[in-house]
Amino acid sequence: MRTVVRGAGLSVRIYPRALIVGVLLLAAALAVALVNLTTGDFPVPVADVLKSLAGKGDAGTDFIVYELRLPRVLVTLLVGAALGASGAVFQSLTRNPLGSPDFIGLTTGAASGALIVMLIAGGGGAQVGVGAIVGCVITAVVIYLLAFRRGVQPFRLVLMGIGVSALLEALNSYLIYRARLNEAIAAQVWLIGSVNGRGWTEVIIAGVTVVLLLPTVVYFGRHLKLLALGDEMAVLQGVPVERSRAILALAAVGLSAGATAAAGPIAFVALAAPPLAARLSRSPNAGILPAAMMGAMLLSAGDWAAQNALPGNDIPVGVITAALGGVYLTWLLFRERGARR
Amino acid sequence: MTDPRLRAEDLTLAYDKRVVAEKLDVGITDGSFTVIVGPNACGKSTLLKALARVLKPQAGAVWLDGQAIASYPSKQVAKQLGMLPQSPIVPGGIVVEELVARGRFAHQRLLRQWSPEDEVAVTEAMRLTEVADLADRFVDELSGGQRQRVWLAMALAQQTPILLLDEPTTFLDLSHQFEVLDLCAELHEQGRTIVAVLHDLNHACRYATELIVMKAGEVVAQGPPAEVMTAQCVEDVFAMPCRVIDDPETGTPMVVPADRQRRRGSRTPEAARA
Numbered sequence: 148m149r150t151v152v153r154g155a156g157l158s159v160r161i162y163p164r165a166l167i168v169g170v171l172l173l174a175a176a177l178a179v180a181l182v183n184l185t186t187g188d189f190p191v192p193v194a195d196v197l198k199s200l201a202g203k204g205d206a207g208t209d210f211i212v213y214e215l216r217l218p219r220v221l222v223t224l225l226v227g228a229a230l231g232a233s234g235a236v237f238q239s240l241t242r243n244p245l246g247s248p249d250f251i252g253l254t255t256g257a258a259s260g261a262l263i264v265m266l267i268a269g270g271g272g273a274q275v276g277v278g279a280i281v282g283c284v285i286t287a288v289v290i291y292l293l294a295f296r297r298g299v300q301p302f303r304l305v306l307m308g309i310g311v312s313a314l315l316e317a318l319n320s321y322l323i324y325r326a327r328l329n330e331a332i333a334a335q336v337w338l339i340g341s342v343n344g345r346g347w348t349e350v351i352i353a354g355v356t357v358v359l360l361l362p363t364v365v366y367f368g369r370h371l372k373l374l375a376l377g378d379e380m381a382v383l384q385g386v387p388v389e390r391s392r393a394i395l396a397l398a399a400v401g402l403s404a405g406a407t408a409a410a411g412p413i414a415f416v417a418l419a420a421p422p423l424a425a426r427l428s429r430s431p432n433a434g435i436l437p438a439a440m441m442g443a444m445l446l447s448a449g450d451w452a453a454q455n456a457l458p459g460n461d462i463p464v465g466v467i468t469a470a471l472g473g474v475y476l477t478w479l480l481f482r483e484r485g486a487r488r
Numbered sequence: 489m490t491d492p493r494l495r496a497e498d499l500t501l502a503y504d505k506r507v508v509a510e511k512l513d514v515g516i517t518d519g520s521f522t523v524i525v526g527p528n529a530c531g532k533s534t535l536l537k538a539l540a541r542v543l544k545p546q547a548g549a550v551w552l553d554g555q556a557i558a559s560y561p562s563k564q565v566a567k568q569l570g571m572l573p574q575s576p577i578v579p580g581g582i583v584v585e586e587l588v589a590r591g592r593f594a595h596q597r598l599l600r601q602w603s604p605e606d607e608v609a610v611t612e613a614m615r616l617t618e619v620a621d622l623a624d625r626f627v628d629e630l631s632g633g634q635r636q637r638v639w640l641a642m643a644l645a646q647q648t649p650i651l652l653l654d655e656p657t658t659f660l661d662l663s664h665q666f667e668v669l670d671l672c673a674e675l676h677e678q679g680r681t682i683v684a685v686l687h688d689l690n691h692a693c694r695y696a697t698e699l700i701v702m703k704a705g706e707v708v709a710q711g712p713p714a715e716v717m718t719a720q721c722v723e724d725v726f727a728m729p730c731r732v733i734d735d736p737e738t739g740t741p742m743v744v745p746a747d748r749q750r751r752r753g754s755r756t757p758e759a760a761r762a
Contacts, residue, residue: 383542387563
């Protein structure tokens with residue numbers, strides 16, 4: 148179903164269902180985020196949280212909301228959105244549901260960069276973030292060069308990504324093995340992916356990433372539906388194929404690099420958010436914004452579960468998403484087998 | 489005489505290291521219905537791809553309106569020149585109307601993604617190709633012939649003055665073949681320049697205002713079918729002895745291959761002429 152909206156200089160075709168799904172997902176993500184602001188060691192009623200957010204709270208509540216919980220909640224929303232958008236772009240560019248940044252080695256590369264900073268250079272905090280971003284970008288370039296042969300075939304890119312990913316896993320294991328025990332444990336915890344104890348530094352990393360790159364991928368995202376018809380058809384329709392694809396891929400690499408820098412390598416969200424959003428909006432490709440909203444919602448809900456699943460135990464959200472990811476992947480393969488029969 | 493809008497100059501065309509054509513010069517007569525014919529692997533489709541800037545030549549250039557086609561912004565070319573490729577990727581989960589609408593990309597801008605002209609162009613393209621009834625069907629569930637007409641609709645929706653068609657009649661039954669060719673003829677009468685690769689020489693002679701005959705990467709003849717399509721030409725290019733008679737319907741040349749017995753006895757051109 149489609150509806151046309153026309154007005155002063157504006158003429159766009161919208162898909163009401165996709166729009167409604169996007170808005171509902173955003174609302175759901177914000178609602179879960181609000182719940183996350185109220186829960187924790189010191190429960191704060193919703194009314195007090197809202198009062199505090201409006202700038203009329205008391206000092207105690209302000210401290211809990213602004214220093215302890217809001218950064219974590221914002222990092223969760225931003226990282227989820229970045230992962231969802233990044234996954235949508237990569238899955239479309241590679242024409243493959245497994246072509247998400249956590250499968251084609253980008254997240255693993257970011258982890259390698261972060262581990263090198265943590266375990267060899269002895270850095271911490273924002274330096275780990277920078278390491279992750281550098282690691283992710285270098286990995287992307289290496290995969291691109293390895294897959295390049297008269298242009299890049301999407302399937303080759305996915306296979307190269309999986310190969311490079313395996314090598315980097317080995318590197319990461321080696322880095323952890325040779326580290327001192329307490330460092331190794333810290334690194335291993337970081338590798339799970341978590342928003343525990345994230346502060347305003349991580350909010351800025353994730354925020355800058357999303358503010359700069361999300362509009363970029365949305366703008367060039369118009370080209371994705373033509374690139375999906377093959378390079379030849381995209382050229383014929385007037386898409387500057389190489390440039391458009393390079394910008395989309397780089398921006399999507401940046402999104403997943405920024406997300407990993409802020410929260411570590413969180414699994415599954417980039418893989419599952421786009422197809423889930425597409426299913427809800429009943430369209431072949433959900434578009435980048437619904438995928439981003441779905442990512443934000445999934446990660447927020449995941450973090451709520453991480454805080455409340457085991458009483459008195461704040462487990463990393465990466466554990467929850469990895470578990471959900473396993474279920475999702477099994478279902479995906481199971482359905483695929485059913486379809487083949 | 490001024491140069492035609494679309495022409496190729498000194499083209500070397502190759503896939504990786506396999507050279508298909510060298511030093512190829514071709515001009516597409518403005519307002520013509522040009523049909524390119526030639527045996528398999530002679531470089532017909534390759535030339536068409538180069539003309540549509542889908543294949544980058546290793547040397548030489550394709551010129552559109554006196555400027556190298558590669559130097560234009562991609563969208564600007566897409567408003568002038570469209571092409572129906574031979575085997576496009578069939579996307580999953582997309583309906584016919586949606587696919588045809590993608591043919592309007594070159595005419596759209598960020599805030600102007602669906603103008604009344606877009607709507608008219610898509611409706612008209614689907615009507616002309618008789619796929620309006622299929623509008624809400626999934627493209628990957630259609631038959632080969634239906635799909636071919638949907639791709640053609642997408643190319644028509646682009647509304648370009650120059651339209652290139654790579655074997656537009658493949659997958660189609662006889663009546664649909666002629667419908668598509670009739671449609672091309674109508675578009676040509678409306679003033680568009682049509683360039684099509686066809687395999688059937690008789691179709692080519694009936695519809696073309698100009699033939700380009702290719703063999704082994706070279707243009708061996710170019711001109712009106714009545715001048716170009718001779719028994720000698722078919723024999724030289726396709727190694728097929730034949731008679732060329734007047735088509736009883738249209739008076740255009742009609743190629744009638746020689747009988748099997750006669751062909752077996754006459755392997756050499758001399759014998760064939762005898």
